[in-house]
Amino acid sequence: MKIYGDIQSGNCYKIKLLASLLNIEHDWIHLDILKDETHTIEFLVKNPNAKIPVLELDDGRCISESNAILNYLASGTEFLSSDPFEYSKIQQWQFFEQYSHEPFIAVARFIAKYLHLPDDRKAEYESKQEGGHKALQVMEQQLRKTPYLTGNKFTTADISLYGYTHVADEGGFDLNEYPAIMLWIGRIQSQPKYIGME
Structure with missing residues (x-):
């Protein structure tokens, strides 16, 4: 299988991390979003939304959206429950990530890391801080109760x-x-076959 992505993108990196944890053989194909490499005719056939990551299976079928890819790859493994309630709790946190976490933390990071905090984006960068801290506080509250987000x-x-x-x-x-988050990060980084962002 092929994975199209940018390892410095959190959405792409999480696919790379799971692939490492599960020993999934794949070809990693780097795409540079700042060079519009997701807008080529060839890539738009794989994902008309022009976003990474994209998983291309051996038969040519493609899956986009990072959490959909994660759950596809984790199906039948210890990382994804078959119990309907437990599975829904996993999805609950994944929807939280996409709607309440990523729009603030990922966007602020993109403006600072990728764009080097240009003057015309500073107000937007500052506007993301409150929402990002709110998301981190929600995670912190849960992680004070349980070692991982769903238990x-x-x-x-x-x-x-x-x-x-x-x-x-x-x-x-x-x-x-956020001390509970810091401990959680340590737990994840101590997982066998953990890999960091390159």
Whole structure:
């Protein structure tokens, strides 16, 4: 299978991380979004939304959206429950990641890390801080109760949130304010076959 992505993107990195944890053989194909490499005719056939990551299966079928890819790859493994309630709790955190976490933390990080905080984006960068801290506080509250987001098991919910959380400082968020999150990050980084962002 082929994975199209940028390892510095949290959404792409979480796919790379799961692939490592599960020993999934794949070809990693780097695309540079700043060079519009997701807007080529060839890539738009794979994902008309022009976004990475994209998983291309051996038969040519493609899956986009990072959490959909995660759950596809994790199907039948310890990282994804077959119990309907537990599965829904995983999805609950993944929807939280996409709607309440990523729009603030990932965007602030993109403006700072990729665009080098240009003057015309500083107001937008500042506007993301409150929402990002709110998302981190929600995670902190849960992680004070349980070692992982859905309880005692490490799941794709954790991988989804880990992608951008562990580099949130690059978007201006001081993770030292969140001790339970810091411990959670340590638990994930101690997993066998863990790999970091390259």
